[in-house]
Amino acid sequence: MQDRYSRQTLFTxxxxxxxxxxxEKHVLxxxxxxxxxxxxxxxxxxxxxxxxxxxxxxxxxxNLQRQQLFSEQDAYERVPKAIAAKNRLQEVNSLVDxxxxxxxxxxxxxxxxxxxxxxxxxxxDNFETRLILxxxxxxxxxxxxxxxCVGSYGLSYTIIPGVTPCLNCLLETVPLGGATCDTEGIIGxxxxxxVAHQSAEALKILVExxxxxxxxxxxxxxxxxxxxxxxxSNVRKDACPSCGKERQYPFLAPGNQxxxxxxxxxxxxxxxxxxxxxxxxxxxxxxxxxGEVEQNPFLLAYTLGxxxxxxxKDGRVLIHGTKDVTEARRLYYKIVx
Amino acid sequence: xxxxxxxxxxAYPEEVATISDLLQYHELNGQMVIVEYNQTxxxxxxxxxxRLCSGDQLELVHFVGGx
Ligand SMILES: [Zn+2]
Numbered sequence: 001m002q003d004r005y006s007r008q009t010l011f012t013x014x015x016x017x018x019x020x021x022x023x024e025k026h027v028l029x030x031x032x033x034x035x036x037x038x039x040x041x042x043x044x045x046x047x048x049x050x051x052x053x054x055x056x057x058x059x060x061x062x063n064l065q066r067q068q069l070f071s072e073q074d075a076y077e078r079v080p081k082a083i084a085a086k087n088r089l090q091e092v093n094s095l096v097d098x099x100x101x102x103x104x105x106x107x108x109x110x111x112x113x114x115x116x117x118x119x120x121x122x123x124x125d126n127f128e129t130r131l132i133l134x135x136x137x138x139x140x141x142x143x144x145x146x147x148x149c150v151g152s153y154g155l156s157y158t159i160i161p162g163v164t165p166c167l168n169c170l171l172e173t174v175p176l177g178g179a180t181c182d183t184e185g186i187i188g189x190x191x192x193x194x195v196a197h198q199s200a201e202a203l204k205i206l207v208e209x210x211x212x213x214x215x216x217x218x219x220x221x222x223x224x225x226x227x228x229x230x231x232x233s234n235v236r237k238d239a240c241p242s243c244g245k246e247r248q249y250p251f252l253a254p255g256n257q258x259x260x261x262x263x264x265x266x267x268x269x270x271x272x273x274x275x276x277x278x279x280x281x282x283x284x285x286x287x288x289x290x291g292e293v294e295q296n297p298f299l300l301a302y303t304l305g306x307x308x309x310x311x312x313k314d315g316r317v318l319i320h321g322t323k324d325v326t327e328a329r330r331l332y333y334k335i336v337x
Numbered sequence: 338x339x340x341x342x343x344x345x346x347x348a349y350p351e352e353v354a355t356i357s358d359l360l361q362y363h364e365l366n367g368q369m370v371i372v373e374y375n376q377t378x379x380x381x382x383x384x385x386x387x388r389l390c391s392g393d394q395l396e397l398v399h400f401v402g403g404x
Pocket of ligand 1: 170240241242
């Protein structure tokens with residue numbers, strides 16, 4: 001165990017001093033899918049002191065092609081991704097303090113998770129969450145690293161509050177639709193390229209070598225063999241509602257919380273209860289007479305005909321087999337009442 | 338017309354005259370795109386009016402949500 005970091009401390013820009021800094025740092029990963037598991041493994045192996053991993057979903061067989069911390073057993077047991085990730089990370093490096101959060105992270109959850117965090121890694125699959133993340137990062141002055149990928153394409157950008165433009169400056173509006181893993185698929189190498197950029201930038205921030213940061217919006221296509229970097233520093237907007245002089249953090253406003261969402265890459269709708277609750281899964285099980293019920297310590301999966309509903313302890317429900325929010329709500333109320 | 342797009346030099350058909358046309362050609366119209374045109378970021382409102390010339394250098398980066 002003595003020399004587990006020797007190859008990293010031999011690397012001059014990190015060194016023994018950098019290694020000590022890594023041990024003192026706390027990174028929050030939002031999402032434990034492809035980008036989340038890739039980054040988490042890199043940072044755990046590198047010896048970051050504390051990792052918080054938050055995810056709202058559970059492991060499925062279609063994840064195994066690219067989500068590197070998960071096994072067939074995790075998919076078979078439908079283990080929540082945050083839990084499965086934590087289990088594997090602790091095997092990889094028992095010195096790291098790993099915290100798992102099985103939850104849908106919106107403004108309220110962010111306010112709790114952000115405490116003491118030095119860096120946020122974006123590994124979400126949607127822009128609603130990213131814009132909440134962006135506002136939280138600005139509000140608490142925490143750097144974060146955007147990553148996105150689909151097909152063979154990926155991109156990344158490092159956002160430092162007070163220095164670089166924020167995501168809201170870059171986007172101007174919330175992107176709707178567009179290509180998702182749902183429709184175009186995704187290959188492992190595109191994921192790994194984004195992970196490599198995000199985790200390299202993370203190490204630079206964590207060892208406090210800000211001079212080494214990339215500074216560009218980078219994108220690449222692993223199949224078309226293209227690589228692009230654009231300098232976007234002058235896109236920073238004084239009037240930006242998230243990072244400008246008269247900022248209001250619009251995405252943290254209570255009215256902006258979504259109660260239902262269609263999950264990327266899945267024929268699935270998530271319903272979030274309007275108030276915080278803990279669902280008693282055993283009690284729920286007693287009410288389900290027809291159909292098939294499977295349960296693990298974290299969730300209950302209920303199959304009735306072609307429909308499947310997965311109930312989490314935090315009150316959320318995933319409704320599979322539909323992208324129609326109205327249809328999903330109808331089913332939900334039919335069962336929950 | 339010959340353009341350098343994302344580091345590659347290619348010939349484009351005549352109907353590609355503006356940045357908007359180029360985005361359409363690459364099926365990026367309607368997506369969240371950042372365009373660098375000869376080393377300068379172009380405002381979205383100017384895509385339709387920025388006329389391209391042979392030899393221009395463009396970098397197109399579009400945002401995607403997957404992760
Ligand atoms: Zn901004």
